[in-house]
Amino acid sequence: MSAPLPAQQPLAICMRSVVKTFGGVVANRDASLDVATGEIHALVGENGAGKSTLMRVLAGLYAPDAGSVEVNGRDVTGWKTTEAITAGVGMVHQHFMLVPTLTVAENVVLGVEPKNGLRVDLHRAALEVESLCRKCGLHVDPHAKVADLSVGEAQRVEILKTLYRGAKILILDEPTAVLSPPEVQELWTVLRALRDDGGTVVLITHKLDEVIAVSDNITVMRAGTTVSRFPTQGVTPRDIARAMVGRDVALHLEAIGVEVAGDAAVAEIAAPSGAPALRISGLNVSSDRGLAAVNDLSFDIRPGEIFGIAGVEGNGQTELLEAIAGLRGVRSGRIELAGQSFDALSVRERADRGLSHIPEDRHRRGLVLDYSIAENLILGRQHHFATRGKLDHAGIDANAKEQIARFDIRPPMPALAARALSGGNQQKIVIAREMGRAFSVLLAAQPTRGVDVGAIEFIHAQLRAARDAGKGILLISADLTEVLALSDRIAVMYGGRFATVLPRAACSAELLGPFMTGAAA
């Protein structure tokens, strides 16, 4: 658990000069990674820096074009996933790979089921999973259906899956992107327990506070290669950010949720009074399962204000946003934009009246992944790029060139499919589309989820600039530091209601935490 590597014992992971290209795109070049047995190692870097690719090479999903991979001193370059699993290397992916209709136990044993003759012994499977849960402190009901689990629980099932297969080296790709702060803390506890049990953990992440909180050593990647490696002890977020980006970055907070002096004063000045940009009154919305998701909610957002909603996911934020955007029916209540009722308007009509919407899930809603950058940049505005039904290709191209330049979308190729871009650049397409046009109210849900430090800085600057230009912004984020960093007023949503609404100056992470879990009301 310290920086000097023990020379006598072979390293758990030793990757040397790994090169991996896809077509003409270089994902890894000369990337090297040393991880000792029994440490939590953070692999950090901007989106598209090649972290996931490097780990997929390690897990046997990709064969490297050049370079070597050793695990526990054995040369395993170019091995297959099955070999990696046998050797105790398990990867928990960013997107879960679970069968929603099966139970937790069934998912965990899938592919390596305990057998009783020809039959799968589900009873034994459940017992084994239960004891595994106890042993590593991961709490999930083995008999629950995965479809009914929260995101945090589903992730625990993913970890259980790899542990059940005997993983001693655990790779986690952005594990906290979908977790609430208490769930993150639980995850850290689990990872520390694994480490103390002799396990090795590689953690891919963007979040610098996490790196500091949990890792023993850090390897930084930039542009496909590993640029530095240092022990976590005594490192500041600013040091890591500098290594990641290659220059100084303006961090909005000192990364751990501590207030920056003066921020509150700025918020005071920047929140003018006046007619509301968006007014919600007595809103009731149902979830997909017909349950009450938003309960009698009322609030105003003024022009030139960022109204932040904090809270654990699944407390009605999604339903609230969809109702405002016109994607979900309203049971009762009113939605008004600049005094105009939205009740009978379609998604398109709402957008045309000045509502912009950065949806929380860019892969499901925000982008058509197989559409080009240019095509994605007109989604929702396609009727403005057509005359008498015919698409205006010249206009679409011109729009793409303009937005790509303005929002620095890379690579700057309008005809490239959105799928081929890194997460941060995909999000920039959404941001460019929604903020690069005239609007008066912006719904911004998880605007920086799965996005690297450089892009976060950029997106935050865009949101602040929009606020200063008099736009009303509804910010919803599972990342409390983000809500604290940007909002002028903050509400905590719990069980479809606001547990509290406070001016930014009165808020801190410590104060809001209890409201998020429903402990304070």
Place this chain on the structure above:
Amino acid sequence: MSTVTRVDRGIWEAVLPPIVALCIAAVVGDLLILTFGEAPAAVFSLLVKGTWGNAYGIGQVLYKTTTLTCTGLAFALAARAGLFNVGAEGQLAAGGFGAAVVGLLLPSGVPGIIAVPICVLAAMLTGAGVGAVPGALRARFGASEVIVTIMLNFIVLALLNWLVSAKLHVPETLHTPEIGSGMVPRLADAFAMFRGSAANFTLLFAVLAAAAAWWYLFHTRSGYELRAVGLQPDAAEYGGVRVPRVLLVTMALSGALAGLGGVNFVLGYKGYYEDGFAGGAGFLGIAVALVGRNHPIGILASALLFATLSQGGLAVNAIVPKQLTDILTAVVILAVATAVPEVQKQLRAAAARAANTLRGARTEGVA
């Protein structure tokens, strides 16, 4: 890496699987022919001579190409919106019937320039009507269009059979009387060498339909929205697209394209509607679209291929059974279905939807 190489690679990726599939089919064909004790070279040269070797053969291939292009386009348009239309067979037959009925209703003196468009429109509208039924059920209730179109095929074909045999037939036959006006001229009327073949100017309509489908898909706002619905319905909805409406309209358009295929037989060839004229061309349209990668240009090419195989079967029938080319057709379909991920994705999605609908029907039946 320039844009040009990217596009080139795209074309190669699209064209390569069908070419490989053809090669596999050729090898399988060789083996089959050998088991019949014939020389593969002789059989294949006979196949080529009987199809592309003379004007009559070419005419017959073009005639079959026409119908297959229409049904292939019908499947492809629906597939681009994420719909799996198995109903082209019924839509094709209904289109032919619609054209025949309107042709019979028109007084015999009406000039072709007026009568043909009216009959063609009738064919497309009838096809659209049949296609709109599963479209509406999918849009309104989420019923799987796979199941509905399969079942609707039986209903439509049985209904047409009854209408013809009970109301409209010429005694001793299963076809309607000949129409007085609205016939589409034969190719032979302009190019004498095609004399005797069934090829007619419906081919021109089919090519125009392919061009229109291409234009619609890639150059109109509706096409943009249609493809978005097919790729990611949630994103389309977010982008202000009224998804159910797109599903309904697309199924109707798909039916109209299949219905247009009925013109080829009824107005272009026989001059009457005959029970069973579709003869599987609707179902073969699925294969045409899959091999043509749901792209109008690809569909023209693959319709030519399947038409050649079909006509070639007749040409080689003297020395090997004509079912040989049916087997080759099947090999091409299987090879493409296994080689192309997007085809697999499409088949899987359709199967999943069908299973959902069946499960829904079962649980409702219990409750």
